[in-house]
Amino acid sequence: METDALSLTFSALADPTRRAILARLAKGEASVTELAAPFAVSMPAITKHLKVLERAGLIERGRDAQLRPARLQAAPLKDVSEWLERYRKNWEESFDRLDEYLQRIQKRRGASSK
Amino acid sequence: METDALSLTFSALADPTRRAILARLAKGEASVTELAAPFAVSMPAITKHLKVLERAGLIERGRDAQLRPARLQAAPLKDVSEWLERYRKNWEESFDRLDEYLQRIQKRRGASSK
Numbered sequence: 270m271e272t273d274a275l276s277l278t279f280s281a282l283a284d285p286t287r288r289a290i291l292a293r294l295a296k297g298e299a300s301v302t303e304l305a306a307p308f309a310v311s312m313p314a315i316t317k318h319l320k321v322l323e324r325a326g327l328i329e330r331g332r333d334a335q336l337r338p339a340r341l342q343a344a345p346l347k348d349v350s351e352w353l354e355r356y357r358k359n360w361e362e363s364f365d366r367l368d369e370y371l372q373r374i375q376k377r378r379g380a381s382s383k
Numbered sequence: 384m385e386t387d388a389l390s391l392t393f394s395a396l397a398d399p400t401r402r403a404i405l406a407r408l409a410k411g412e413a414s415v416t417e418l419a420a421p422f423a424v425s426m427p428a429i430t431k432h433l434k435v436l437e438r439a440g441l442i443e444r445g446r447d448a449q450l451r452p453a454r455l456q457a458a459p460l461k462d463v464s465e466w467l468e469r470y471r472k473n474w475e476e477s478f479d480r481l482d483e484y485l486q487r488i489q490k491r492r493g494a495s496s497k
Contacts, residue, residue, distance in 0.1 A: 343474035
């Protein structure tokens with residue numbers, strides 16, 4: 270069981286339904302019923318997803334016992350972004366290399382068609 | 384079992400040892416022995432982590448049957464970065480609000496100490 274904050278965040282994000290819930294909450298708070306509506310999953314399944322998101326600090330839930338609206342808490346996503354930044358040069362380099370390769374191929378094609 | 388690319392990537396990143404392996408590979412390719420050295424885990428455990436990273440497309444392994452050096456493949460991290468960008472305004476807003484709150488408190492303190 271990994272319990273460091275970044276592992277908890279990544280683990281919570283490793284599910285398309287949970288990511289869809291976050292996308293919905295980015296537009297504003299919502300109740301469990303509202304969150305469940307677009308998905309072909311049961312309310313208990315949504316509640317379980319919300320618990321995973323809450324444990325990772327990605328959402329906060331209201332105190333109202335009936336509705337407990339969920340709200341996005343974006344701070345853990347900022348931490349992910351900071352972690353990712355270290356690798357930006359790696360993916361930019363690899364795309365630059367692909368670009369160079371494609372340009373070389375195009376030049377060669379241009380030369381051979383003359 | 385989630386198999387969409389983004390879920391695979393997030394799941395592979397949800398482990399501190401796997402993230403440390405990526406950090407090492409960001410500096411250049413390395414063999415399993417080199418990768419295992421800094422960790423208090425067995426070689427088979429490292430090999431298993433490498434399989435998870437490879438399945439997520441985060442590393443590529445050489446063909447040399449003996450060494451099979453691992454290389455970082457940063458393209459999936461670029462996809463994560465693009466996914467995250469949608470939420471940038473959410474975390475920036477929440478930090479702006481925290482900032483305003485702290486400034487308000489400081490002003491109030493300044494006023495009460497006069």
